[in-house]
Amino acid sequence: RKEVEQDPGPFNVPEGATVAFNCTYSNSASQSFFWYRQDCRKEPKLLMSVYSSGNEDGRFTAQLNRASQYISLLIRDSKLSDSATYLCVVNPFNYGQNFVFGPGTRLSVLP
Amino acid sequence: NAGVTQTPKFQVLKTGQSMTLQCAQDMNHEYMSWYRQDPGMGLRLIHYSVGAGITDQGEVPNGYNVSRSTTEDFPLRLLSAAPSQTSVYFCASSLSGQGLSGANVLTFGAGSRLTVL
Numbered sequence: 630r631k632e633v634e635q636d637p638g639p640f641n642v643p644e645g646a647t648v649a650f651n652c653t654y655s656n657s658a659s660q661s662f663f664w665y666r667q668d669c670r671k672e673p674k675l676l677m678s679v680y681s682s683g684n685e686d687g688r689f690t691a692q693l694n695r696a697s698q699y700i701s702l703l704i705r706d707s708k709l710s711d712s713a714t715y716l717c718v719v720n721p722f723n724y725g726q727n728f729v730f731g732p733g734t735r736l737s738v739l740p
Numbered sequence: 741n742a743g744v745t746q747t748p749k750f751q752v753l754k755t756g757q758s759m760t761l762q763c764a765q766d767m768n769h770e771y772m773s774w775y776r777q778d779p780g781m782g783l784r785l786i787h788y789s790v791g792a793g794i795t796d797q798g799e800v801p802n803g804y805n806v807s808r809s810t811t812e813d814f815p816l817r818l819l820s821a822a823p824s825q826t827s828v829y830f831c832a833s834s835l836s837g838q839g840l841s842g843a844n845v846l847t848f849g850a851g852s853r854l855t856v857l
Contacts, residue, residue, distance in 0.1 A: 633782070661844060672830055672848035673783070716782070720844065728846065730775075730783040 632656060633731035635717050641737045646707045650734050652700040652717030661720035662693055664702050666713045667733065673716055676702075707738045742766050746831050746849035753821040753856045761816040761852050763831030771834045771844070772814040773798070774806065776827040777851075783830065789814055821856045828853050 635652045642648050654662075662679035677684065679691040679700055690703040700717055717731035747762045765772065773788035785798030789808040803825060805817040814833075818825060832846040 663845070665846075670851075672851050673846075674848070675845050678845070728773075728785065732780055732782040 631732075632729045633717055633719050635715075635731040636734045638733075639735040639737060641739060642707055643739050644707060644709060646738075647703065647705050648707055648736060649704075650702045650715050650717075650736075652702075652731055654698050654700070654717075654719045654729075656719070656721045656729075657695075657698060659698075659719045659721045662691075662700050663718040663720075664689075664691060664700075665716040665718055665730075667716055668713045676715070704736075707736075709738050709740060712736055712738045744831055744833055744847050744849035746829075746852050748852060749850065750853050751855070753818070753854065755821060755823060755856060757821050759818050759821065761818075761829055761831075761854075763814045763816065763849060764812050765814075765831075765833045765847070766812065767833065767835070767847070768811060769833035769835050769847075770811070771836060772808065773832050773846075774804070774814070774816045775830045775832060776800065776825075777830060778827050786816065786829075818854075821854075823856045826854060826856045 633654050664676040665673040666676045667673040677686050679693045683692045688705045692701045714733040714735045716733045719729045721727050744765045770791050774786040775783040777783045784800050786804050787806040789795045792808050792811050795806050795808055808814050829852045831849040834844050834846050
């Protein structure tokens with residue numbers, strides 16, 4: 630089993646839609662969790678960190694379920710500019726050198 | 741403030757050639773790392789460093805060497821290029837290798853696309 634797994638995608642949704650991405654991780658000792666966004670042929674950039682209580686940043690909501698080892702990202706009112714690949718990232722030991730990246734889920738928001 | 745700078749952006753090598761991918765950051769980050777990204781595989785850690793003079797292996801270190809003589813620079817050397825090393829390489833840094841305060845958020849360079857024939 631891969632350490633971090635994500636919905637395979639791609640997701641094609643119309644503008645204004647709500648879309649949810651799922652991510653599961655295998656290491657129950659994992660401490661830090663992130664969502665990164667990667668545009669085509671560009672470098673990954675931090676979208677948001679994921680906190681135990683869940684957190685929201687504008688149209689984006691991240692949830693963490695430690696018992697199920699599951700992370701989610703919800704995007705409301707999708708914009709064309711949200712089209713990208715979303716990477717789930719887990720840091721098992723709270724040390725930067727052990728970031729584990731999921732394969733990513735590609736989102737296309739259609740006009 | 742340039743962030744993380746990688747060179748070259750593109751490179752074509754023949755099997756057996758060696759080369760160095762350069763990475764420099766101007767943010768005084770302690771932690772630096774190299775990843776490779778292949779289709780369907782996600783980013784995989786090659787080598788990392790938690791400070792000048794300290795390096796360690798990641799998930800896929802074979803065929804690569806690194807050194808960290810200064811805080812700013814973290815070059816990645818391909819010793820004898822193989823077609824399996826065709827990939828996109830990303831250098832990334834963070835303020836620290838630990839902590840929930842955001843100090844372990846990674847900043848990436850723009851990437852280096854390497855093709856080995």
